[in-house]
Amino acid sequence: MSRSYCNQAGELLVPQLSLPSRKKNIVGVLEEANAPPPSFDPKVAAELLEKGQVETPELGRLAKLAPFGPVAIRLLRLFDRQDLEIRDVVSMVASEAAVTSELLALVNSPLFGVQGTITEIRRAVAFLGIDRTRALAVTLAMRSLLEGAPKTPILRRIWKHSVGAAVIAELLAPAFGISNDVANTAGILHDLGRIGLLTAYPEPYAALAVHTHESDEAILAAERKEFGMDHCQAGQFLSEAWRFPRVLQEVAARHLESPSGLDVLSLVQTSCRLASGLGLSxxxxxxxxxxxxxxxxxxxxAIRMRVAEMMRASDRQIFDRIESLDF
Incomplete structure (x- = not known):
């Protein structure tokens, strides 16, 4: 299966959608029930999200989602900067108390095996390093998106898939020539659209997710029928509106396509499939x-045997990491 979201210039595209008409919504957009559905323009949708519209005919409840906190957003927008210094990252993290406390709790967890207790964010960032701090801040931001959704088995399953894909991406990163923390960040963000839809429509999405579908394409078709967009399109809209780096926008939009190289996108596409293959669909x-x-x-x-060996050697490690980041 391969579905393209790019034109020849490399720009992300989304097919025009015919969305169901909606009655008067919170921002006062009035549509009669029999009015023709609006054509969907992804750039307009992204602009509406960025302006903080509460609800629109194009995006519905997806537009209610609050963006990531300022720390995660700033760290993501500096995703490919090589000149960041630890003091800059410490200053960013310290500006948001919730991130500071969660990061300190995480760095002192068994996941990292710290000797003693780290109580200062400066020491925590120095211990983790800039890239690992960024990856963990983004993971915490993704988890916070789900705080408004009911804590159901479906929610935990979707979260475990995201974390599983991130852990596997980090594990396989050396084989693809990608840095570990770039891989982890891209992996945790790949299902941004699915998590967005689940948060915006908790009961309808849970009802869709509880069934076994014929294929990935069948899942996408069911999402489009129910919500007017599938989770790949939703991920594209959110990542564009929140101005994520281009590579992360592509990951959110194209993670279900078949891998075709050794780049970040192919790594995440592979890791997503492998997570599902481990029973983490x-x-x-x-x-x-x-x-x-x-x-x-x-x-x-060229890397098939190496990947197989990595997966065989790391099965228990993958599940331990997933459990350490569970709700």
């Missing part, structure tokens, strides 16, 4: 491949 479908089949069918031959 966000939404189950009948065409789901196991880990051996995924490696055989989707990993480039």
């Amino acid at each position: 966000a939404v189950v479908h009948e065409e789901q491949e196991g880990v051996p089949e995924t490696i055989e069918n989707h990993v480039p031959p």
Whole structure:
């Protein structure tokens, strides 16, 4: 399966959608029930989100989502900067008390095996390093998006898939020539659109996710029918509106396409499939491949054996990391 969201210039595109008409919404947009549905312009949608519109005919409840906190947003927008200094990151993190406390709790957890207790954010950032601090801040921001949704088995399943894909992406990063923390950040963000839809429409999305579908395409079609957009499109809208770096926008929009290289996008596409192959599917479908089949069918031959060995050696580590970041 391959679905393109780019034109020849490399710009992300979304097919025009015919969305269901809506009655008067919170911002006073009035539509009669029999009015023709509006055509969907993704750039307009992104602008509406960035302006903080509460609800629009184009985006519905998705527009209610609050962006990530300022710390995560600023760290993401500096995603590919190599000249950041620790003092700059410390200043950013210290400006948001919730992030500071969560990061300190995490760095002192068994996940990192710290000797003694770290109580200062300066020491925590120095211990973690800039890239790891950024990756953890983004993970915490993604988790905070779900705080408004009911804590159901579906929510935990979707979250575990996101974390699983991030952990696997970090594990496989050396084989793809990608830095570990770039891989982790891209992996945790790949299902931004699904988490956005679940948060905006908790009961309808849970009802959709509880069923076994025929294929990924069937899941996307069901999402478009129910919400006027699928989770890949929703991820594109949110990542554009929040001005994430281009590579992260592509990951959110194109993670279900088949891997075709050794870049960040291909790494996440592979990791998403492998997470599902380990039984960590966000939404189950009948065409789901196991880990051996995924490696055989989707990993480039040059690194296939290395990836297989990495997965065999790290099975327990993957699940331990997932549990450490669970709700």
